[in-house]
Amino acid sequence: MSIPHTIENPIEYARDVVGCDPFATHIGIKVEEVRNGYSRVGITVKPEFMNAVDRAHGGFIYALADQAFAVACNSTGVMAIAVNFSINYLSSAVDGEKVIAEGTPINIGRKVSVWKIEVRGSGDKLIATGIGTAYHK
Numbered sequence: 606m607s608i609p610h611t612i613e614n615p616i617e618y619a620r621d622v623v624g625c626d627p628f629a630t631h632i633g634i635k636v637e638e639v640r641n642g643y644s645r646v647g648i649t650v651k652p653e654f655m656n657a658v659d660r661a662h663g664g665f666i667y668a669l670a671d672q673a674f675a676v677a678c679n680s681t682g683v684m685a686i687a688v689n690f691s692i693n694y695l696s697s698a699v700d701g702e703k704v705i706a707e708g709t710p711i712n713i714g715r716k717v718s719v720w721k722i723e724v725r726g727s728g729d730k731l732i733a734t735g736i737g738t739a740y741h742k
Contacts, residue, residue, distance in 0.1 A: 615641065622679075624636035634668070647669075661732075685740065696730055705724070718738070722736070
C-alpha cells in the first residue's frame, strides 16, 4: 500500500493509522485526543512494564512519548517521519498509574517540524519531557 505524502483527512490519519500502529496497539497505548498540531495518548502502567526497581521502565515511557510525537506531527496534513527524538526522565510512574503524553509544536516549517512532548502521571506529575524533530515528505 502506498501512502500519499499529502494526507486528505489528517486528523483521521493521525488518529486511526498512526495512532493505531501495531506496536502501540500491542502494548495498549490509546489515542485520547488529536487535532491539528496536537495529540494526547494514554496508557495505564502494568506489571510487565516495570523495571527492576518497581517503576515504569524508561523504554515504556519513551514509547508513550514517541507515540504522542508521531500522532501530533502527522496531524498537520503532510506525512511526517521522525528524524530525532530525545527524552529527559524527571520522575517515575508506578504500577496501576495512568500516564498520558501530549505533543505540541515548537515550530512547524515547510519540511521540518519540532515538537515538545510531556509525559504526566497522576496529580499532573511531570514524568518526562521530550523534543522530537520530524521531516515532512
